[in-house]
Amino acid sequence: MKILVINAGSSSLKYQLLDMETESVLAKGLCDRIGIEGSMLKHKKAGCDEVVIMKNMPSHTEAIAMVLDALVNAEYGVVSSMEEIGAVGHRMVHSGEDFNCSVLVNDEVMAICKNNTELAPLHQPANILGVEACRAVMPGVPMALVFDTAFHSTMPEKAYLYGIPYEAYKDYKVRRYGFHGASHMFVSQEAAKFLGKDVKDLKIVTCHLGNGSSITAVDGGKSVDTSMGFTPLEGVPMGTRSGDLDPAVLEYLMGKYNMNISEMLNYLNKKSGMAGVSGVSSDFRDLCAAAEAGNERAKLALDVFSYRVKKYVGAYAAAMDGLDVLVFTAGVGENTVEVREAVAGELTFFGVELDRELNANGVRGIIREISTPASKVRVLIVPTNEELVIARETLALL
Numbered sequence: 258m259k260i261l262v263i264n265a266g267s268s269s270l271k272y273q274l275l276d277m278e279t280e281s282v283l284a285k286g287l288c289d290r291i292g293i294e295g296s297m298l299k300h301k302k303a304g305c306d307e308v309v310i311m312k313n314m315p316s317h318t319e320a321i322a323m324v325l326d327a328l329v330n331a332e333y334g335v336v337s338s339m340e341e342i343g344a345v346g347h348r349m350v351h352s353g354e355d356f357n358c359s360v361l362v363n364d365e366v367m368a369i370c371k372n373n374t375e376l377a378p379l380h381q382p383a384n385i386l387g388v389e390a391c392r393a394v395m396p397g398v399p400m401a402l403v404f405d406t407a408f409h410s411t412m413p414e415k416a417y418l419y420g421i422p423y424e425a426y427k428d429y430k431v432r433r434y435g436f437h438g439a440s441h442m443f444v445s446q447e448a449a450k451f452l453g454k455d456v457k458d459l460k461i462v463t464c465h466l467g468n469g470s471s472i473t474a475v476d477g478g479k480s481v482d483t484s485m486g487f488t489p490l491e492g493v494p495m496g497t498r499s500g501d502l503d504p505a506v507l508e509y510l511m512g513k514y515n516m517n518i519s520e521m522l523n524y525l526n527k528k529s530g531m532a533g534v535s536g537v538s539s540d541f542r543d544l545c546a547a548a549e550a551g552n553e554r555a556k557l558a559l560d561v562f563s564y565r566v567k568k569y570v571g572a573y574a575a576a577m578d579g580l581d582v583l584v585f586t587a588g589v590g591e592n593t594v595e596v597r598e599a600v601a602g603e604l605t606f607f608g609v610e611l612d613r614e615l616n617a618n619g620v621r622g623i624i625r626e627i628s629t630p631a632s633k634v635r636v637l638i639v640p641t642n643e644e645l646v647i648a649r650e651t652l653a654l655l
């Protein structure tokens with residue numbers, strides 16, 4: 258079966274068409290500037306050059322229609338008709354407490370998703386627009402939703418409750434939800450497969466380190482704790498997000514800088530993290546280059562990041578009372594040697610022995626081990642693939 262995977266943002270829409278027999282990507286692309294002047298579709302058939310098509314896309318409906326046109330195009334398409342697309346898998350940010358796994362789309366499910374937009378006001382409405390546009394253009398094609406939060410629904414109360422009055426949870430659903438669920442699920446399962454073990458027998462800490470970062474404790478295949486919380490602002494400092502912070506800082510700095518609360522949240526979401534600490538960039542490639550060239554604040558930002566990631570690894574080993582596997586994934590986790598070295602290089606107390614040669618060298622883009630044979634904890638780099646998880650989940654639901 259061929260499955261179309263859609264990840265809709267407010268003005269962009271990413272897609273991939275996968276052949277599930279081989280789990281290979283037939284074509285992928287991006288609709289950019291939806292609803293804005295100068296909208297365009299960038300489409301790439303596997304093994305061919307990218308084509309760019311400039312066309313007005315006033316809404317997500319036109320965007321999806323353009324994607325389908327591109328997929329059946331005689332020159333750069335990959336299917337002869339739309340009927341070849343057996344199902345569509347959509348990324349949806351928030352399941353609230355209503356879904357603990359992926360679900361097939363129907364009116365009732367969509368009504369619940371709309372009800373949860375308050376929990377993810379920036380992303381959920383765009384995800385919903387993507388689903389609705391697809392349902393309009395592809396009536397009768399089965400569709401599934403894969404949530405960022407659902408994998409973490411197994412967290413126990415003691416892990417997801419904040420230390421604030423219980424009524425905030427009961428009345429307003431204020432609790433920790435966690436994000437990047439599809440990625441944490443995927444890499445923990447791939448790690449177990451790679452090691453020839455059943456994920457049910459393993460205690461794994463998965464470090465999804467990218468522009469946004471989160472760490473998850475996966476015990477027996479289930480998420481038991483994760484570093485992001487009510488929103489993706491909690492946890493380790495990220496590209497531009499602060500991560501964990503004493504909430505009293507907000508009032509103090511709002512006074513000093515004369516900011517209102519939305520300016521403060523913008524400061525914490527967009528101006529903090531690596532960009533804020535370093536004053537150089539949010540991008541780890543830039544930070545590593547600047548640190549190498551002697552920039553002290555870039556070096557400091559990398560130290561702050563790696564130290565906080567390491568603290569979460571330690572905390573989650575304690576939470577699970579053990580650690581069998583440490584996994585690095587996403588842009589930074591897969592590519593930034595210095596961060597892996599700083600996080601895993603001095604964790605010998607936990608039985609982690611990093612092989613520095615393997616960490617620094619090796620083929621990118623494939624799963625590989627970077628711990629020594631003597632290491633009690635196996636350390637792996639596992640490339641994440643959120644589109645593949647969405648497609649697999651969709652297929653499983655069918």
Ligand code: AMP
Nearest residue numbers: 467468469539540541542587588589592
């Ligand atoms: P992500 O959000 O997973 O796409 O990760 C983006 C982050 O990964 C950026 O800070 C990049 O600088 C970092 N990164 C480091 N090396 C690479 C690389 N070779 N390719 C892509 N991203 C990289």
